[in-house]
Amino acid sequence: MNLAILLAAVLLLALYSYALGRGRALGQTTGHPSELHSRPGYYGTYTALWSVIPALLVIAIWLMAEGVIVEGLVVASLPQAQQDLPNAQLGLLLNDIRNVASGAFSAEQAEPFVRAAAERYNGLRLTSFIGMAAIAVLLAVIGLYWARRAIDPGLRARNAVERIVMVFLVAASTIAIFTTVGIVLSLLFEAWRFFSQVPFYEFLFGLQWSPQIALRADQVGSSGAFGAVPIFAGTLLISFIAMVVAVPVGLMSAIYMAEYATPKFRSFVKPLLEVLAGIPTVVYGFFAALTVAPQIRGFGESFGLDVASESALAAGLVMGIMIIPFVSSLSDDVISAVPRSLREGSYGMGATKSETIVRVILPAALPGIVGSILLAVSRAIGETMIVVMAAGLAANLTANPFQAVTTVTVQIVTLLVGDQEFDSPKTLAAFALGLVLFFITLCLNVIALHVVRKYREQYD
Amino acid sequence: MSMTEDSQTPEASTPVETLTTETTPKMIGRDVSVFYADKQALFDVDIDIVEKEVTALIGPSGCGKSTFLRCMNRMNDVIEGCSVTGTISMDDGDIYDPKVDVVQLRARVGMVFQKPNPFPKSIYENVAYGPRIHGLAANKAEMDAIVESSLRRASLWEEVKDRLEQPGTGLSGGQQQRLCIARAIAVEPEVILMDEPCSALDPIATARIEELIHELRENFTIVIVTHSMQQAARVSQKTAFFHLGNLVEYGETEVLFTNPSDERTQGYITGRFG
Amino acid sequence: MTDATVPNDPAAPVRDAEGIAAAVQKSLKKRYARETRFKLYGVAAIGFALAVLVLLFFTIISNGYTAFVQTKVQLPIDLAQSEIDPDGSGDPEVIGKANYRSLVFNAMRGEFPSVSGRTNRRALTGLLSSGADFELREAVLADPSLIGGVRQVWLTMSDDADVFIKGRSTDVDLADGRGRVSLFDESGVVTVTSGEDDFAQALTDVKDALAEQAVRAENEAARRQGSIALFTAALNENPSEEKAAELREDLERTRAEIIDFEARAADLRDRAAAAGGEEAMDSSMPSYFAVVNGGVVKATSVSANSLTGEVILPLDSLDPAAAGDWRVLSLETPEESRRVKDNQAVWLWTLQQEGKVETKFNTTFFTAGDSREPEQAGIWGAAVGSFWTLLVTLLLSFPIGVMAAVYLEEFAPKNRWTDLVEVNINNLAAVPSIVFGLLGLAMFLNVFGLPRSAPLVGGMVLTLMTLPTIIIASRAALKSVPPSIREAALGMGASRLQAMTHHVLPLALPGMLTGTIIGMAQALGETAPLLMIGMVAFIVDIPGGMTDPATVLPVQIFLWADAPERAFVERTSAAIMVLLGFLILMNLTAVLLRKKFETRW
CATH class of the missing domain: 1.10.3720.10 (MetI-like)
Incomplete structure (x- = not known):
């Protein structure tokens, strides 16, 4: 929800930049837009792009990195006994913490250290969000200021905008490649982990398929x-x-x-x-x-x-x-x-x-x-x-x-x-x-x- | 390609007929009109095609000469919305009679097309195609004989006898067209229709085809559509001039080119339009 | 004609005109027969495909149309002030806490006061949906003026009752009695004796069932013969003393069993073959009832003209009834193979006769989320989930697809890289959809940590899947715009991008939209990749946004298709009808759009 407000704010800022850039470009003429290198709208777009793209980039990168970092910090703050848990159980514990933090689980029933971790989790996320918002807005304002200063009738705003648009076009066309790479990488990575547990030749040439793994090691047929x-x-x-x-x-x-x-x-x-x-x-x-x-x-x-x-x-x-x-x-x-x-x-x-x-x-x-x-x-x-x-x-x-x-x-x-x-x-x-x-x-x-x-x- | 090269084949030994004997019409067209949907493409054509002669159909593009040619073995049947009125008879039978079988008709009236269109098969299979579908060869030896004689008569044998199993599409344009002619004569048709057979070929290949037409005339009745008046003059005995869907003039080639009776013909052969 | 024939050469081909004409003539009949046959194969192939299409639609519609109505029962419910809102506060909190369950149950029991015993009463109230009390509660909360009096309320019935009333559980047959009957009650077991052979059909059914039982008994006996052979063989192999004793014992026992089974089979066969007589009935046979004097007697044994059995609904009197005044009710499916038991069936049938059970338009199906109870399950949750998922897909795939197409078609240099991109796009179009699901699971969920079961992730996966379709269609649309238009714009001094956005793009847009709609239709029908990212969970709530857990229509169909309840079959089919409806609508839009804007340059 907060994120939506932040995005709306950035976009509003973009609209404002558009108007500002366009106005400034026109203001530098004697009233004939033809004195400008490009149509006035391009100066607006130029300014808007300068203010919005850096901000959005920061938000995107921040959001991707936030989860891992915050979780790392939360885990580091857990009691040593919990930190030493095997990965799978630690994951479950983290899930609990997240659920308590979001209010999906009642905090009263949770163990004290979980409750503490949940509070810390929420606190960290709040700090992180405030940091992100501040940096994003700051970048947007700086971009706006910079672009506004650059505007003068000789600025080739259209060429600059078109270059940026072209970057988007190229990026869009490479998604197909990234998809393929993503498929290959994710399949290869997980499959490689599988083959480190099950021999390759057994998988390809084995005649028995029963993938059920017993829950406890001492159960009959514990290995599939x-x-x-x-x-x-x-x-x-x-x-x-x-x-x-x-x-x-x-x-x-x-x-x-x-x-x-x-x-x-x-x-x-x-x-x-x-x-x-x-x-x-x-x-x-x-x-x-x-x-x-x-x-x-x-x-x-x-x-x-x-x-x-x-x-x-x-x-x-x-x-x-x-x-x-x-x-x-x-x-x-x-x-x-x-x-x-x-x-x-x-x-x-x-x-x-x-x-x-x-x-x-x-x-x-x-x-x-x-x-x-x-x-x-x-x-x-x-x-x-x-x-x-x-x-x-x-x-x-x-x-x-x-x-x-x-x-x-x-x-x-x-x-x-x-x-x-x-x-x-x-x-x-x-x-x-x-x-x-x-x-x-x-x-x-x-x-x-x-x-x-x-x-x-x-x-x- | 000279006749002597083919001297071992029996047909070369048949005596050459003198050119202008008393003519018997092989095919007779009367009041032939063709419609594509509502558009009339041919108006009341009357024509007698003479046996064992070459008849050239000339005229400017879109004059209906190809349309008429395609009527003669009912290739227009394949085209959606095309209808033919009037009669075209062959040896006293109307070929548009409902009792006449197109398959049989086309076995008697073969066709060679504007662009060489060998099937994507071996040279041998291309020539064997007709005899095979019509069941004309009882065994492999018979088929071999048919293929060889057809290729010889199309003066292609010497060039391809060592690579009969190679695809027909691998030949040069002129060779491909001669292969198509060999394919057509393999079923011993009585009439061969040629629809601008040289328009896709270079002058040398064209000359060889014309020579071939000259040789084939001994055994087959040939109707050729051509764009080139010189070609018509070179290969044909009779020429028909078409203009805007009408048969304007028809007669001995020599007469038509030297002394046309219609001024449209005059205009066309002197290059004033066309 | 050339004379090519060398008469002495046997290999010489037919070379004269007549010979060839004859050969062609000879071949014609066979060739035309082959032609006809070949054409027939084509017609048969198309016919087969179309027949399957018709069969598929027929199956879906005939199974599904009944799901659009739901069986409801009208009950007089005593909404006494003292029970619901004793203080007359009108406070929804208080009203909502009243015991609606007992109100509903009491009303249902009131319809059949004679029903006694825990099991029977449970069976009776079991005919109501487990959500009936909530339904009543909602109705009262919505209109508190209902409180204070007995109101006739329509309440949803259980899925079993629904299936029975829709005639999908058993055929119900009703025949007027032809003879005059006299009744005889012997300590609760009533015998109905008719002057005519009114129960002949019942007796035939019983005998058929007996014959079947006889066959089964014979099969059992035959199976044991096999065991005997095994035991004997084992004995002949000189087993240990202990083992041998055991085997002999087994042999003995099995022999006894065989004798037993054979005797039973013979007895059953005799009974089945004998004419007339009286036979007992059990739950593996069709059920028969006599409806007489306002009550119902269930047959436990029949003869051609009499029926004996237990009273399910009490009779008013034991007076004889005239022909036509009483009836024989039969349920064709044996009791043991249907969910509605005989007494429940009789109650339902009675309510139906009284006009208290009706099928009404099934609003629940269109407004509710998923549920374990078929009568409370609806497609709205899945439809909203599909909406969110498609929205994400559209928002991502349309701009990206169009931008990629514009770049590749208009700006991309012809080099190795663009070749690679192109090969990639064509390949992605043919990659199995489930692989995209694996990508979504490994990347979006595990690496980026996006929420499971969310339309956001579903939409992203479907975007990757539909992008090739949209790119290919958009490129075709761009290709169809003639270069002269670009040249005209460039000649006026427009930049390439301006020529593109001002002139080419508007002309290509209808084609791009068509491609996008077709891509969206594909995405709407897609199931497999969404299973991978957890959109297959059982979700009751209607999703309120892109990150709420949700499912989509095709996955809902998949889930319901797996459910064991008979009532889910019709709901699955109905959900398919809705889904197909949407797909047809989308494709029609695409076709119309293409027709409307189709320009030939």
Whole structure:
């Protein structure tokens, strides 16, 4: 709340600076704005930027650093016995302190040293905030003063403002890079911690997956097993089923749409297929668990088959349905990109439409189609909600589509939803799985995008 | 490319016909009009295409010459909203008769396009495409024979015989166009339609194609659309001049170029418009 | 035509016009059949996709539409002054502290005074929602003039009652009695004897159930045959004396059991096959009731023309009833496989007959937060959470996306760095969404220490996820503005940035907005990354800001889909309908926007 007031104050100051800068620039002319190098508004903006940017930067950096520093100070003030606690328990204690400090927990029930720490915590934060506010406002005023002094008709205010705007534009465009770097770093860091507890080869080649870690060391099976092969196999099985559904259906509908459909039919059916693509995956998951899985189970049982209620088939089937519009729209683009002259060449020989499609268009479009199928595979591997809701949790190593298998994404969700301890391999395993997932989908995407781009260049 | 090089192929041994014998029309167009949606592109064209002669269709861009050419093997069927009225008959049968099968028709009336458009397949497969889809070869040996003879007749055999398995798209522009011609003649069509076959080629490649057209005339009826009057004069026996969707004048090439009866033709061939 | 055929060469191809025409002719039929078949595959593929779409919508709607109404019961509640506000102070504090629970329960018991015994009375009040007393309290607080008299109040019923009234728990069938019945009461067990075979259907049901039980008994026997084989095999392997004794004992016991089961199966089969007779009923069979003389008798045994059983609602008299004056009530689903027990069903049915139970528009569903009780759960909390999350996403992703697009499309030099940025953006668009969740967890929560479950963090994660979509769409929009416009502005002496902001940006804005709306729609439907950052917690309160714990619509759907209560199925479906409604609305807006501003240069 206080922060909002501070931000509002800084922004008000910015408005004031704008007016001030603009006024001063105009005041230095004989009444003709054209005597200025730039339009008067630029002088205003120039002044405002000088006053607001340093202040905001200070606030941002301060807020990022504050938590760690204040907590460090609070911990240092705790009794020695508490300071010596292991990290996990210290974290819990800090949580208590924070809760007491914010009033979420009643202070009366807390232990005295917690209460004291909470008071100290609140005091430190208040001091910190006052310091931050003071420095920020001071900087804003200094910036304002400095910029105001710099204003004269010869100042190239527009160029200066544009340079700053350009910095923002460049910064915005690098966010994609930072995101990727952030993903790689966070996955690598946590995964590295995981591999320092569980050997790399055991994770990649182990056949046993049971990530439950006993709470006490003396419990039976106190160490979990982290062999991820069953998970990879499950992921592949479900993705394979999905592709078996999605590729033929998606490809055939794309062919029909591109080659046979009348424009009227196209304009009617295409949006409907896009609806299929726009349905949230959680809805597909619900559909799979509520309708498809019981149907398949019942169907299988009528043939005397033993079908698990969370069969890989149900999840894969629904995932395939989800991917149909994806394959179909990508392939449609690819097929439409095949030049007309090839079609005419074939028709001119007396080929029928299907002969032209099968013998000329599809071979010509093959790289593009392969690219879109790779993208679809990457999507199937990374899909989460359908499998979380319709596939199993137990890691079975099987190729039987009627049994329940688990996938990488299901495991990530199960391991990370609920209580997390960030030094237990159980939690860290999720990041190792995430790393594998990211790496595989990245490879698929890079290859697929490259293939598709090369393909497009060929016919452009 | 001279005839002697192809002397071992049987068709080279057929005696060369004298040029202006009494002509039998291979295809006859009567009152042919073409509409794209509401726009009329061709007005009541009457024309007789003579067997085993080269007929050139000339005229300024947008005059309807290509449109008429595409009517002759019903390639316009592929275009949305295009309709054709009047009759075009071939050996006394109307090709727009509902009973006529386009697939069959196009096997009899082949086509070569403006831009060389070899399929993204091997040279061999390009030529084998037609015979394969129409089921003309009973076995590999037959297919090999068809491919070889077609390539020879398109005077491409010597250049590609050692790389039949390489993609057809890897050839030079002129070679690609000859490959397309080989592809077209592989199904032994009776008529070959050529839609500005040399417009994308350099002069040397053009000269080779023209030479080839001259040779093919012995066995095929050829209709060629061309932009170049010189080319029409060089390769054709009959010339039809189209203007604004009308067939203005049609007759012996020599006559049309030396002594046109219509002043629009006169204007066009003397370069006053076009 | 050339004469290419060398007649003596068998490999010579067909080379004359007639031969070729014939060959083509010959191939035609097969080729056209193949053509038709191929086209059919295409139609089948599209048909399959559309059929699934229809099935999906049908499933969701048919499951969900009933959630928009909620079963309520009208009870006369004695809001005596002395009970609620003895001093007549009118002080909300006092009024709020009255014992509404007992008022509600007493009113419910008042409807069925005959119900006695702790269990039964509990079952009766259990038909009310556990929030009914709060509902009454709110009503009284809102309108204190209700105090002092008996008022008819509509109160929410429990999810089980709701499911039953909506017909989703069992089929309820009511048939008029065809024969005249005489009644006979023997120490509380009443026998209803009809002149016609009014209970034939009940008897058939019972026999069907018996036949099923017979099959089950046979299966048990067969299973034990397997055990015997195992024991015998073990005995043959010369076990120790002790072990052998044990095995023999097992063998003995199992043999006895088999005999037992076989006898039972045979008995059941005989009973199922026999015509007529009287059979006892149990909770694994459909329930039958005789509704006669103002009371209800539940069948515990039936024959074709008589029904014997316990009284659930007392009869006015034991006088005979004429045909048409009494009825047979049946519940198709056996009692053991439904949540509403027979007596509760009868009470509900009676209330329904009296017009005291009705389904009314379910305001709770649209105004409440989550709850463990289906009848008290609503989507408002999740909707507000979605609103905050999307607001953060929009505020961050639109300006950043547009700025990035402007830079990349208009200003960026063509070099390795911009290539890298571009490859990165395209890749991010295809990275699984859950990976963004992992990033949010590791970076935003663990490194920056931002609060868990907060829309702020959710919005930040979704921003990173939707940015590629927005950037790609915005770049396309910028690309479609012809260079002539830029040149015109530059030629007038505008700086590149001015040309951009004054001329190009306004023209590209509709396209950018379209892309942003589509990105927002994606974000609205996204679930997986939000699970990672704790937006999956059970949150009852409506979030009041960006840092309050919250959940979002798709996560709410996920949570409800996991809940075991039958009543949550329809609520999940209804929440999906709401979510899809929003998505369709957003996409339509995008389409309209594109149509309206679509310019061909």
